[in-house]
Amino acid sequence: MNQLARRVGVGALVLGLAASILTVPALRAQAPGDLQAAVDAAYAKYKGLQEGKNADYIPALAKVDPNLFGIAVVTADGKVYAAGDVKTEVSIQSISKVFTMAQVIQEQGLESVEKRIGVDATGMRFNSITAVEGVRTVAGAGAPEMNPLVNPGAISATSMVKGATADEVWTKIIGFHNDAAGRSLSVLQDVYKSESDTNQRNQAIGALMLAYGYIKDNWQQAVDLYTRQCSIGVNARDLATMAATLAFAGKNPVTGTQVMDAVKVPGVLAVMATAGLYDDSGKWLYHTGLPAKSGVGGGIIAVSPGKFGIAVISPPLDDAGNSVRAQKAIADISEALGGNPYAAKAR
Numbered sequence: 010m011n012q013l014a015r016r017v018g019v020g021a022l023v024l025g026l027a028a029s030i031l032t033v034p035a036l037r038a039q040a041p042g043d044l045q046a047a048v049d050a051a052y053a054k055y056k057g058l059q060e061g062k063n064a065d066y067i068p069a070l071a072k073v074d075p076n077l078f079g080i081a082v083v084t085a086d087g088k089v090y091a092a093g094d095v096k097t098e099v100s101i102q103s104i105s106k107v108f109t110m111a112q113v114i115q116e117q118g119l120e121s122v123e124k125r126i127g128v129d130a131t132g133m134r135f136n137s138i139t140a141v142e143g144v145r146t147v148a149g150a151g152a153p154e155m156n157p158l159v160n161p162g163a164i165s166a167t168s169m170v171k172g173a174t175a176d177e178v179w180t181k182i183i184g185f186h187n188d189a190a191g192r193s194l195s196v197l198q199d200v201y202k203s204e205s206d207t208n209q210r211n212q213a214i215g216a217l218m219l220a221y222g223y224i225k226d227n228w229q230q231a232v233d234l235y236t237r238q239c240s241i242g243v244n245a246r247d248l249a250t251m252a253a254t255l256a257f258a259g260k261n262p263v264t265g266t267q268v269m270d271a272v273k274v275p276g277v278l279a280v281m282a283t284a285g286l287y288d289d290s291g292k293w294l295y296h297t298g299l300p301a302k303s304g305v306g307g308g309i310i311a312v313s314p315g316k317f318g319i320a321v322i323s324p325p326l327d328d329a330g331n332s333v334r335a336q337k338a339i340a341d342i343s344e345a346l347g348g349n350p351y352a353a354k355a356r
């Protein structure tokens with residue numbers, strides 16, 4: 010090979026390498042058009058799906074339009090890719106558990122939640138009293154099975170948010186949700202009233218948590234604030250932004266606000282992966298690999314760390330309590346975007 014040919018060869022190699030580095034996609038469907046196409050395709054595919062049923066144990070939830078269907082994806086640059094109704098609000102319900110847990114972790118460290126509440130799966134329903142009670146000896150020894158995403162752990166987490174008065178605690182809880190969503194959210198009063206009138210089971214859980222020392226005082230305040238946080242109104246765009254805040258190391262990519270310390274986010278995601286979709290958490294993780302959280306209001310958020318936050322709202326739920334359309338739409342879109350964090354590319 011003469012000098013020139015060698016130079017051309019090396020140059021081509023360098024160019025080729027540079028090109029391949031530049032084209033390694035952060036997302037498999039990296040062009041905005043592809044991303045929007047994935048969102049549109051899932052919307053079109055599942056819009057007509059008539060499976061599942063609105064939750065009705067909180068009477069106000071039964072009245073929500075079952076046809077409501079909205080999808081939003083938020084990427085690192087704060088762009089929002091949406092389809093369907095991303096403006097209508099539903100109550101956030103259990104998805105709020107993620108952000109109150111995150112707030113306690115932010116304020117008091119990862120250990121606080123691990124030690125006081127625990128981070129293991131319970132293998133039981135989200136509002137199980139057996140999970141709290143079953144492992145106790147007559148003398149009252151033995152730790153309840155719980156984590157911050159089931160009601161006993163979530164109500165305890167709410168009780169851990171520091172503040173001299175209920176108002177002070179609430180301002181912090183709603184403030185954290187606002188920062189993650191990037192706008193000022195408010196409580197859906199009809200849902201709050203409906204749940205307050207019918208939440209005797211959660212009151213029983215709150216009282217037990219006080220009896221066993223997981224709530225230090227005023228369990229009624231903890232249950233009331235928990236009920237209020239579950240009644241916060243959110244649309245699909247809000248939820249996707251909240252998911253994206255967790256996807257991008259605690260920084261809201263739309264507003265640029267650092268909502269929580271980056272080092273604390275993986276702990277939050279781990280609990281979501283363990284217990285985010287009720288009794289189907291393992292199945293969900295098996296298929297998607299995505300830390301996620303659903304709520305009985307019909308929302309699901311899911312996080313592909315470093316890639317995107319996604320949320321879907323559609324009220325009809327399956328037997329496990331997870332939105333039918335939301336699970337399917339998120340799984341499809343994530344698949345199209347290469348969102349599964351366990352799926353390294355073969356080299």
Ligand code: GLU
Pocket residue numbers: 101102103104135136160204211236239303304305306
């Ligand atoms: N506020 C609801 C409850 O405590 C939340 C349930 C949920 O979304 O899982 O029953």
